[in-house]
Amino acid sequence: MKHRLLMCAETTVDLTAGEEAAAMESTRSWVRETSSPGVHVDGNRLEPPEEARTLRVGCGELMVTDGPFAGLRTIAVRPFWPLPL
Numbered sequence: 001m002k003h004r005l006l007m008c009a010e011t012t013v014d015l016t017a018g019e020e021a022a023a024m025e026s027t028r029s030w031v032r033e034t035s036s037p038g039v040h041v042d043g044n045r046l047e048p049p050e051e052a053r054t055l056r057v058g059c060g061e062l063m064v065t066d067g068p069f070a071g072l073r074t075i076a077v078r079p080f081w082p083l084p085l
Contacts, residue, residue: 015023034040046052049066056063 031040031043052066054065056065
């Protein structure tokens with residue numbers, strides 16, 4: 001069975017260069033740790049919220065909405081990783 005991990009981040013957060021570097025290193029460290037045992041198999045960024053769209057099909061109709069959003073327009077879905085658990 002595979003699961004997908006979605007990471008959400010505020011789109012309006014201003015980080016110092018040091019904070020951004022620390023966050024990136026933390027992410028790289030996590031990817032290294034989960035890649036070696038084969039847990040992390042793929043990952044990439046999704047489009048920013050202003051570019052992304054969500055497609056849903058229900059009752060034979062296609063619905064296209066802005067997104068993906070976690071309920072608030074200030075939260076953007078960032079990288080995703082399918083994980084076999």
